[in-house]
Amino acid sequence: MDNDEFRTIRTRLGLTQAQLAGVLGYLRSMQVSEIERETNPKPVPRAVALLMRAYDEGYRPKDWPR
Numbered sequence: 001m002d003n004d005e006f007r008t009i010r011t012r013l014g015l016t017q018a019q020l021a022g023v024l025g026y027l028r029s030m031q032v033s034e035i036e037r038e039t040n041p042k043p044v045p046r047a048v049a050l051l052m053r054a055y056d057e058g059y060r061p062k063d064w065p066r
Contacts, residue, residue, distance in 0.1 A: 001044045001049035001052065001053070002044070003035055003036055003037070003041040003044065005052075006035055006036060006044050006048075006049070006052060007036045009052045009053075009055065009056045010032070010036070010052075012056065013055055013056070015065060016029075017029045017032040017033055017036070018032075019065040020032050022063075022065065023055075023061065023063070023064065023065065024048060024051065035048075
């Protein structure tokens with residue numbers, strides 16, 4: 001998964017960077033921002049990519065933001 005697909009899925013889910021950071025267990029929303037940035041983005045970790053695809057297909061954990 002590249003950074004554009006990651007950003008597109010987050011946007012389609014209607015989550016802010018801070019909300020997605022919370023869902024993924026990140027301590028800072030900056031970690032999502034670092035993946036999404038246009039220049040020199042950090043790679044999407046494989047486990048996070050799998051979760052993002054599951055969320056995109058409709059999976060929602062119990063702590064999903066409302």
